[in-house]
Amino acid sequence: MRRVIFNQKGGVGKSTITCNLAAISAAEGKRTLVIDLDIQGNSTHYLLGHKVTDADATLARFFRDTLSLNLFGKNPSNPLSAIIHETPFANLYVIPSHPELEPLQSRLETRYKIYKLREAIDELSQFDRIYMDTPPVLNFYSRAALIAARHCLIPFDCDAFSREALYKLLEAITEIKLDHNPGLDIEGIIVNQYQSRANLPQRLVDELIAEGQPVLQTKISPSIKVRESHSESKPLIHFAPDHKLTEEYKALHQELQDKQPA
Numbered sequence: 148m149r150r151v152i153f154n155q156k157g158g159v160g161k162s163t164i165t166c167n168l169a170a171i172s173a174a175e176g177k178r179t180l181v182i183d184l185d186i187q188g189n190s191t192h193y194l195l196g197h198k199v200t201d202a203d204a205t206l207a208r209f210f211r212d213t214l215s216l217n218l219f220g221k222n223p224s225n226p227l228s229a230i231i232h233e234t235p236f237a238n239l240y241v242i243p244s245h246p247e248l249e250p251l252q253s254r255l256e257t258r259y260k261i262y263k264l265r266e267a268i269d270e271l272s273q274f275d276r277i278y279m280d281t282p283p284v285l286n287f288y289s290r291a292a293l294i295a296a297r298h299c300l301i302p303f304d305c306d307a308f309s310r311e312a313l314y315k316l317l318e319a320i321t322e323i324k325l326d327h328n329p330g331l332d333i334e335g336i337i338v339n340q341y342q343s344r345a346n347l348p349q350r351l352v353d354e355l356i357a358e359g360q361p362v363l364q365t366k367i368s369p370s371i372k373v374r375e376s377h378s379e380s381k382p383l384i385h386f387a388p389d390h391k392l393t394e395e396y397k398a399l400h401q402e403l404q405d406k407q408p409a
């Protein structure tokens with residue numbers, strides 16, 4: 148199972164949702180990997196408690212290596228294997244991001260390296276589930292993740308401005324699906340920080356559903372616990388196992404599992 152969490156808007160909950168779903172998956176005993184494709188490294192920090200300064204231990208090394216031709220035979224191990232980090236949580240691993248991804252980007256684009264991530268993941272057999280966190284922009288890295296993924300989850304923060312962006316986003320993902328990744332399943336829109344008692348969010352969600360947009364049944368409430376769990380670098384299932392928000396994340400995880408073909 149490979150899932151990308153994407154919305155080109157920042158602050159909608161991509162990193163939080165990625166890490167919390169991955170942590171639930173790992174706690175179920177599934178070997179789970181998070182690939183952090185955002186140079187901000189929020190998922191890396193959330194899961195490891197720190198960022199990774201040595202670029203050679205991060206995704207930057209993988210992409211840099213795709214630019215250098217190895218004329219002396221292939222390295223027998225998977226190019227991603229060397230940059231996988233254990234987290235403090237059983238079964239949960241992360242490939243960290245690094246600021247060097249930024250200057251690498253234009254070279255990767257001009258040399259058509261967009262499929263390299265998918266190829267490397269195809270050969271990475273030791274994980275049951277892979278979650279990809281993306282930057283808040285449709286750039287080389289978010290495209291590479293959308294091409295490498297089988298499922299795409301879209302966080303949405305219920306504001307009127309986000310709605311216009313949502314249509315553009317769905318179009319862009321559909322285009323990538325048609326051109327590069329026919330197997331990509333747009334599994335749904337997850338409404339984050341949903342205030343069920345406020346009028347505007349409820350109306351927005353109702354309208355999206357009436358339009359036939361794939362809004363998921365589970366909604367994630369706003370809670371101070373999220374920020375606390377970030378600052379403790381502990382996903383909610385470990386930080387606040389009995390909290391309402393943790394239950395919502397578990398429900399989201401289950402809803403997504405149930406949607407997948409057996």
Ligand SMILES: Nc1ncnc2c1ncn2[C@@H]1O[C@H](COP(=O)(O)OP(=O)(O)O)[C@@H](O)[C@H]1O
Nearest residue numbers: 157158159160161162163340368369370373374
């Ligand atoms: N359900 C929530 N309740 C309260 N705050 C949240 C919730 N989800 C995310 N946040 C906060 O919103 C901010 C953006 O979340 P983040 O996951 O980093 O979004 P993105 O990765 O899309 O930029 C963070 O400060 C995070 O703590």
Ligand SMILES: [Mg+2]
Nearest residue numbers: 161162185189
């Ligand atoms: Mg983020």
